[in-house]
Structure formats: structure tokens, C-alpha cells
Amino acid sequence: xxxxxxxxxxxxxxxxxxxxxxxxxxxxxxxxxxxxxxxxxxxxxxxxxxxxxxxxxxxxxxxxxxxxxxxxxxxxxxxxxxxxxxxxxxxxxxxxxxxxxxxxxxxxxxxxxxxxxxxxxxxxxxxxxxxxxxxxxxxxxxxxxxxxxxxxxxxxxxxxx
Numbered sequence: 590x591x592x593x594x595x596x597x598x599x600x601x602x603x604x605x606x607x608x609x610x611x612x613x614x615x616x617x618x619x620x621x622x623x624x625x626x627x628x629x630x631x632x633x634x635x636x637x638x639x640x641x642x643x644x645x646x647x648x649x650x651x652x653x654x655x656x657x658x659x660x661x662x663x664x665x666x667x668x669x670x671x672x673x674x675x676x677x678x679x680x681x682x683x684x685x686x687x688x689x690x691x692x693x694x695x696x697x698x699x700x701x702x703x704x705x706x707x708x709x710x711x712x713x714x715x716x717x718x719x720x721x722x723x724x725x726x727x728x729x730x731x732x733x734x735x736x737x738x739x740x741x742x743x744x745x746x747x748x749x750x
Contacts, residue, residue: 671737
């Protein structure tokens with residue numbers, strides 16, 4: 590794959606070059622994508638988004654790492670995959686829903702994902718520090734997305750807005 594295209598995709602169309610907090614900006618920029626995928630396609634749309642962003646992320650990060658240090662801050666496609674993953678268990682609720690409870694779900698999912706992406710509880714920390722390759726860059730965010738998804742599902746199931 591072309592190096593310039595890899596950098597462009599790894600930065601989620603340039604979002605990762607934000608001058609501050611590129612991971613947070615990348616996660617925030619994922620919310621409109623999550624909204625469209627969930628609104629139009631529900632569970633399958635979000636899940637397909639996760640799969641595509643994950644495997645595309647591995648491919649483009651592999652190319653970027655040939656000429657860059659491990660996990661440079663402009664790489665945010667991993668945030669895209671993890672942030673989308675956080676919405677998988679509630680995607681059917683989000684489908685076709687524009688009510689305030691849906692927007693609260695997006696905000697809570699965003700906050701939970703960022704919390705777990707920043708704090709990196711195990712095994713996310715292991716993936717981030719021991720897998721010094723494209724898989725490690727992607728997997729710590731996938732773990733953060735799983736943690737956020739579990740809590741978002743439990744909140745939705747037992748403490749709905």
C-alpha cells in the first residue's frame with residue numbers, strides 16, 4: 590500500500606494531526622460515523638465498521654511503522670475501531686433513534702472508551718507495551734472498546750436513561 594495513503598488512513602483522514610489530544614479528537618470524530626452506521630444499519634453496520642477499521646488499521650499501521658516509531662500520536666484509526674466497538678451491544682437501540690437517550694448513550698460510550706483507552710487496564714496495557722507492532726497498536730484500543738461495550742450494555746440493560 591502507498592505510504593501517503595497509509596498515513597492518511599492511519600490518521601483517520603487527517604484527524605490524527607489535530608494539534609492537541611489526537612486520540613480524543615479521533616474518538617470524537619468517530620461519533621458521526623457511529624451514528625450513521627447505527628442509524629442506517631444497526632448492529633450489523635457497527636460490527637462491519639469495527640471489522641473494516643480493525644483490519645484496515647493493521648494494514649496501514651504496518652506500513653506507517655516502517656518509517657515511524659511505535660504508536661505515534663497521529664495514528665487514530667485504532668481509536669475508530671475501539672470507539673465503534675463500544676457501541677456494538679447497543680447498536681440496535683441506536684438504530685433509527687434520535688432521542689436524547691440515544692445521544693446520552695453516544696456520550697457515555699465516548700467517555701467510557703476514552704477512560705479505558707487512557708488508563709489501559711489489563712490486558713490493554715499488555716497489548717500496548719508488549720506487542721510492539723501493528724497488532725499491539727490496534728489491540729489496546731479493542732480491549733478498551735470491549736470494556737466500554739460491557740459497561741454500556743449493563744447500563745442500558747439495568748439502568749436505562
